[in-house]
Amino acid sequence: MMDSIVSILNRSPYSISSQEKDAIYEDIFFNLTNHHYSNCPQYRRILDTLGYDTKKTHTIDDIPPIPVRLFKEYELVSVDRSKVVKTMMSSGTSGQKVSKIFLDSETASRQTKALAKITSEFIGKKRLPMLVIDTKEVVKDRNLFSARGAGILGFSLHGFDVTYALDKEMNLDIEAIEAFSTKHKDKDILIFGFTYMIWELFYKELVKLNKKLGLDKGILIHGGGWKKLAAEEVDNSTFKKNLQNVCGIQRVHNYYGMVEQTGSIFMECEAGYLHSSAYSDVKMRRHGDFSVCDIGEVGLIELISIIPSSYPGHIILSEDTGEIVGIDDCQCGRTGSYFKIHGRIKKAEIRGCSDTFS
Amino acid sequence: MIPFHDDNNIEVLIGTQPDLIKPLMPFDDQCCDFLADLSSILNVLPESKTYPEIMAFAFWCRKANITKIKSIYTDLDSRIGLGIVFHIAPSNVPINFAYSLVFGLLSGNANVVRVPFRLFPQVDVICSAINKVLANKKYQDIRNMISVIRYEYNDTITEDLSSNCDARVIWGGDDTIRKIRSFPIPVRGTDISFADRYSFCVIDSESIADLDQIKLIQLAEGFYNDTYLMDQNACSSPHLVVWAGHHKTETKKKFWDAVNDIVTKKYDLEAINSVDKYTLLCQNAIALEEISSLDRYKNYLYRQTIKELPANIDTFRGKCGYFFEYDANDINEISHIVNKKYQTLTYYGVDKQLLVDFVLKNRLLGIDRIVPIGKALDIGLIWDGIDVIRSLSRVVDVH
Known part of the structure; x- marks a missing residue:
């Protein structure tokens, strides 16, 4: 199993046809599932309860996904605890439960490798001057290994002269930004940050200050979700348009990913679609019976990644909905399935009398 | 306490603050007639078709049902309501406040009912129907026995209302009940809690x-x-x-x-x-x-x-x-x-x-x-093992 994972990780992320990928994946995921089944007791109980037979071969469609919320409720590990080198946490607001993801060195290095290979496809292999729309504080405390810090560190491998656009108090450090942009004028630069923070603490502040930046050659990569921006009715195209107006950035790539599958992110291509790579896939599932949707049909997003072996996060059921737009035939030329996100599933109105006094 | 109408934090949906409290005997005729009229009004409202729970409530307080329930009680001749009942309805069941109010009325009490702060159309439909029935002069006594209010979670208001009631009826989760119980009611007051079950x-x-x-x-x-x-x-x-x-x-x-x-x-x-x-x-x-x-x-x-x-x-x-x-x-x-x-x-x-x-x-x-099976959600005057009519009324012991 590990051999086939290593060999696919050595290949370029957007060149394998889905036919070939499916064949390789069937083998990898059968084995990955059995690995987690044998090594993670909670995972085993779930599969046993669902009547999954590990001896039979299964297509990926038949392997039960783990609902993403479970990583907040349980510490799910598929290796001996002594092998765990890093624990990653999702960034939850205070009072919320956070996901805990346990990494051994193999899983951690696969994450780094997958992220590097995917990113190179969009910004090139050369390191670029990098502007991070965040504060340095997030990465200072290595004990507090948050998803935010992990994202910054992961992408920083592609940058040099890494400059943080926000100070300790999360205010715009306009001097640092201007010095950075003067210094690297007319060079390709990498800009990275989280969608909501870019909008709230970078874009809006620049507007307030009435500042324009000349980051015309900048490539912006951002992720973290649209939940808060959707509430402000800011969509991807509004986001792009406004950023271009204020700082001249023309190349913007959103990515979809979660701390439970760090590394194998789904990057937005020039045509505006999110792409699965050779290291990952998505399936949309109908909520009525979890059967797999047709192309163009909206369903719950299941995320598939070859990376996790130290925790059972290789097939995850998210709480987002989306649709597959096509497979292998995106106008950007990349192979793999490409898709759109429709957003987070709506909270149901709770009926009943187990209430809160509000 | 500050009267409802002068408190900006309180929205009054029905009635005024009860002042001169005059309890009735359980199942007083005026009260039963009032419920029968309310049932008829709700029955013909177009909104009732949209909300089956309003229909169910109307059906429950129809004349025949109330008469049937009344006939089960044989010892009401020397009973009378306790005084004022303060009800705290659960925040996520729109219709529940109405049943709680009826519990208080049928046992002969004046009622202050706090409905959920979250806006539910069902609450407004029922309140406007009650207001319509109360406009009839013959329900003058009943009019003085119903206030329905809405306020955002507020310790001071809850504390005030608690300290001025003869009985308090709390519906809600265990934490809610614990929280509300921390506000004392008068020494002779009765607390009835309908907790998580x-x-x-x-x-x-x-x-x-x-x-x-x-x-x-x-x-x-x-x-x-x-x-x-x-x-x-x-x-x-x-x-x-x-x-x-x-x-x-x-x-x-x-x-x-x-x-x-x-x-x-x-x-x-x-x-x-x-x-x-x-x-x-x-x-x-x-x-x-x-x-x-x-x-x-x-x-x-x-x-x-x-x-x-x-x-x-x-x-x-x-x-x-x-x-x-x-x-x-x-x-x-x-x-x-x-x-x-x-x-x-x-x-x-x-x-x-x-x-x-x-x-x-x-x-x-x-x-x-x-x-x-099929009757699980049918609410009754005996609920959670509590005989509501007898718990919210007192006996005049005569020898």
């Missing part, structure tokens, strides 16, 4: 085997109404089905297939329901060691059979159509699970006297209600 169901498998198609569908509809109608969140909705009798495998399938048919036709399963249910299933797979098998009717109905009933089974709740099942040889073998949390036992095909004996002979601390 757990309910289950007993079915005799042989009676299912004998059922014809029509009766089977009726039974399945009753079960659907007990559970799916409130996404299984109501205190009286069962989470556990205990099977008695023989030939269980086939008859169980017969029953659940019929339930599933109705669910597929009627239930609006949302994506969040599926995800919640599936997540719960995975959590239970980890946490509940006694699971022996799972039957899934897609994501519409989950049945999880458990081979032994752990004493804490009441902490495992289903939602939106998720049931635990247990095969029993004798009902008495499950007495160990029953604790104070247990409220309603719904049944089919089992002699109800047997179930009463189950509670009494085993000297159980829980189970306050034993009703046929």
